[in-house]
Amino acid sequence: MAETNANSSSPSAYQVLLQLEQQFDHLLETIEAAVSLYEQQSPATWVFHQTTPSSDWLRKALFDMWHEKDQDGRETRNYIAVVAANDILLTAIDAVNHAKTNFSELLQHIKQAFPQTLSDAKSRLPQRHPHVDEVLRRNGLARLHLKQCWRQLPIAQAPVSRVRFAWYSSGRSIKRLSVQEAEHKLLHLDTDAPHIRIQLRKLAGIPSSEVLAQVQTQAPLMRANLFFTEPLDDGHTRRALNAAMPIFVPDNNQRLPHINLPALQPPTTRKRARRRDEKLEQDVFLPSLRVYRYR
Structure with missing residues (x-):
């Protein structure tokens, strides 16, 4: 009897998976409602390097939630646009964001509490909506792209007079590593390879208390400044x-704010001068790990 009570108070992996499917269905329903409303209203819209946006561009953007074949799982596709939305459409977009947040939070719970069910969930969810299933069959697309499922749609907090887009191509993430952690990572590589042995010797030649930096260069992204x-x-x-998804701004008599036209591709060279106080050495210390020493 105690076991029954425990099960009733603590949901099983199967029950949580059903909740996830329900959340995903709700997410798809809110997206469909917002897209249908947009298509009915045809509000003023600017889409990056499209003179006349196609009638279904927003549908394609919001329902794009899966990996293409051989796509790097860390990459997401961008849909850079500005929509002048009335209060009804803004409310519908806000509902999409809430559904995305709920879906993301439940996924994180499953990842922590039932990690073994996550792959099962990712294989079952694409079958929950005919549109998704059709695209999977037609284009040979693979698994659901969770990052593209839950990424938020930017909503301006107030009317906007100008939007200034610019490429940001010098971003990077830096993770601090101890010497022991760096050694552990190297030892998981091919330690018979000469270049790995060289790096292990370099690592052995510095103080064990030194803090290192593992650097990951981020893909170029479009940034937007809303005025x-x-x-x-x-x-x-x-x-x-960040302007990876369409930006929804309150409509100003059904007019768009002034928008600049950024370059089609990000710059290939760094335009901004390096910070004088940059703390990392210029040359990589452990190339196989992208690890640098601090100055």
Whole structure:
């Protein structure tokens, strides 16, 4: 009897998986509602390097939630656009964001509590909607792309007068590593290879207390600066954000804000000067791990 009570108070992996499917269905329903509303209203829209956006561009953008064949799982496809949305459409887009958040939170719970069911969930979810299933069959696309499922749709907090887009191509993430952690990572590589042995010797020649930096160069991304017509409650007059997904701004008599036209491709060379106080050495210390020493 105690076992029954425990099971009733703590959901099983199967029950949580059913909850996830329900959350995914709800996400698809909110996207469909928002897209249908957009298509009915045909609000003023600017799409990156499209003179006349196709009628179904938003549908393609919001329902793009799966990996293409051989796609790097860390990569996501971008849909850079600005939509002048009325209050009804903004409410529908906000509902999509809430559904995305709920879906993401449940996925994180499953990952922690029932990690063995995550792969099962990813194989079952694409079958939950005819549109998704059709695209999977037609294009030979593979598994569901979770990052593209839950990424948020930017909504401007107030009317916007200008949007300034610019490529940001010098971003990087830096993770601090101890000498012991770096050694552990090297030992998991081919230690018979001469270049790995050289790096292990270099590592052995520095103090064990030294802190190292593992650097990951990030893919170029588009950034947007939104300039508000009036200061926000906190006094700010602009907001910067990543523009991977369409930006929805309150419509101003069904007009778009002024938008610049950025280059089609990100710059190939770094335009900004290196910071004088950059703390990492210029030359990589452990190439196989992208590990640098601090100056």
